[in-house]
Amino acid sequence: MIETMFGSLYAMLMSPHMMGLMLLAVAIGLVVGVTPGIGGRLSIALAIPFVFGMEMIPGAVFLLTMHAVNGTSGQISSIMFGVPGDGDDAATTIDGYPMAKKGEAGRALGASVTASGIGGIVGAVVFAIMIPVLEPVVMAFSPAEFFLLALLGITFIAFLAGREQIFKGLIVGLFGMMLATVGTDPNTGTPRFAGDFLFLWDGVSLITAVLALFAIPEMIALAVKGGSISSVSRETASYSYRQLFEGVMEVPRHWWLALRTSVIGAVVGMIPGLGSSAAAWFCYGHAVQTSKTPERFGKGAVEGVIAPETGSNAREGGALLPTLFFGIPASSGMAVLMGAFLILGIQPGPTMITERLDLVWTLIWALVVGNLIAVTFLLFIMRWVALLTFVNGAMLVPFIVVMAVTGSYVSEGQWQNLVVLVVLSVVGYGLLRFNWPRAPFVIGIVLGKIAEESLHKALELWGLSFFTRPLSLVLIGLIVATIGYAVYRNIKPRTAGAQRAVTP
């Protein structure tokens, strides 16, 4: 076991061919990740013709590395311009972009890149540890648990919105859940609020909604305000490697949080059916909920950058587990990856662990090494990237709006989404202008759909008695505790706030 474990690492590091392929995979993965609307799925689908001739192990390492580092670069535009590449990057935007506005883009990027790397590595470790208990863990989660998990995520809204904004947060969250009901009803097959508009039959495009709520309003605000994204001038902000390094050091300073969110991300990734954006949002919610100073979130708290980034990269390690050992892909990205594995002659299934242990370890190490390469590379170039936040907005805004519009169109290839983009941008700008929270919206739209679908299924399977399943009871306990804690915190600090008001 130990011999196979390190033997495969040694074989990988010592092969110039493998390392060359990994470097290339990292570069492609990062480039694809930067572009909003083009997901990792498409990159693998397009890479398939190129891996036909490859040998099994190099081919698998190449594809997995490309897929794994995809999320690492998506955060750059989220932090710098408030343009999330997809649903999980949106969680990073909430605190990352305010940091850039404060002139701390370097610090935010340093922290997020490091957090992604750590997340990816912890995800690989969780992968290795979970192999023996994969079966019972994955089998424990049925639609009943999905419903309760989604509900738990929705209760995080109470923390996200901040104390005085809890009602605003709930309204925005419910608006998100309302939009999640657009599309084909999972229970009756009737198009709801979609009529004959086929592009709405699968629901409102998540990437379009996220771009409309975050990217476009921020760009309007920047154009109205004038100047650059960073409100601090380039001279006063320490934009150099020092600021970047400070950001990197934020991760070890919050190591306990980073570890917890990595594990949460990996476990969410393991459970097929929760959707890929859920991991980042669970982790963000967890960070806010466990913070002693939740009011800092949304205004540029570094924990708000670390948590979703560790979570979304750790997810890949987790998602690989059921893909490899059950042959059941946990996400659409993994489904494409599995298709490519079949081409290479890898037969995912329970025999992997007995017959192809060397391959399993090589893939685990590929996750670790690929993430390390990506982090080193990004940290090296970040210094120059961060400078863009000091560029005059008049020059930047047109480019970023074009990027956002392209992202909205390319993700599904339907022009009608541009209309949705405009309409929701108006809503988004209104929320920004009048200082309403926007994060609950994404939680609503992401988790609302999961909650609805799984509630239907759970009720059909077990009727109301699904609440009494053992794991369900645990989750119900967690939900009650979360709500109780929110209420408690809502009452308690009010006295502290009152005192502060007296002594300004």
Next chain:
Amino acid sequence: MSRISRLLTLAGGLIASALLAAPAPAQSGADFFKGKTITYIVATSPGGGYDTYGRLVAEYMQRHLPGSTVVVRNMPGAGHMIGANAIFAAKPDGLTIGTFNTGLIYNQLIGQSAARFDLERMSWIGKAANDARVITIAQQSPIMSYRDLAAQKRPVNFAAAGIGSAAYVETVMLTAVLKLPIKLLTGYNGNADMLAMRRGEVVGTISARSTWEPFVRNGYARYIAQIGGDQTDVPQLATLVTDSAAKALIALIQTQCDVSRLTAGPPGIPADRLAALRSAYRMAMEDRELLTKTEKLGLPIEPAYGDTVLQMIKGALQQSPETVALLAEALKKK
């Protein structure tokens, strides 16, 4: 060219795939396509069977239409209807073709208003495979045969993806006509049905065999009956029933199985260009390199071309009012 440099073109290809162009004047036959870009619409998102077949067909049609470039464009949504509508409405200059689920025959049969296509009028280029339907039963279930299933006293849970999906429609119709004790649960998208079977939440499905091969090979489930396909390891459902209504229904589903992974264009493509597209498609299907690849992927290739496919589609669209009523019932909102 080395593999590395071919890989380098990938990043460029990613961007190119998003940007498409196409107008052109007319010439004749294969010459027309020299220097032209053909858009091949795949009615699903990247990844999965339709995308894989689509990309292979595009790649090898390009090879056999010298001087042309075939670009794949994914247009997912509304159970293949967005893509099919787009192909049907495209300019019939031969520069837009594509693939979608044959199950759309059902949508056309009941005259669904969102289905803005007429399959009978489309320019049929070919089809790549047969995709048998199978009744798959979870390994831990005591149901060993079709007879066992039919004899169940209490309804057993079956899974299907969205309502209106081909597998859903077929399961509902078979359940009604064969009077099977099946309770159908929907919303198991992607591979969620496999996991649900492993958990024991559902006992089986009626769906495309190609999807279930790895799952069954891993020993998680077994087939008890099959419709269509040339495999002989599973009894054909048609041999297990006697009722004539049931046999008619099974025949309808079998036409679906026979025309799988199709390629078609909008109505009215000029005859010489259509002939060139059909011959390129035929050469692609007979290309040794393509066959090696599909064999590696475990994707069957059982092609048919042009008018043969058109006749199959025409046949499938001729259904008795009883069958149409049954379909309408299956697709009716709960």
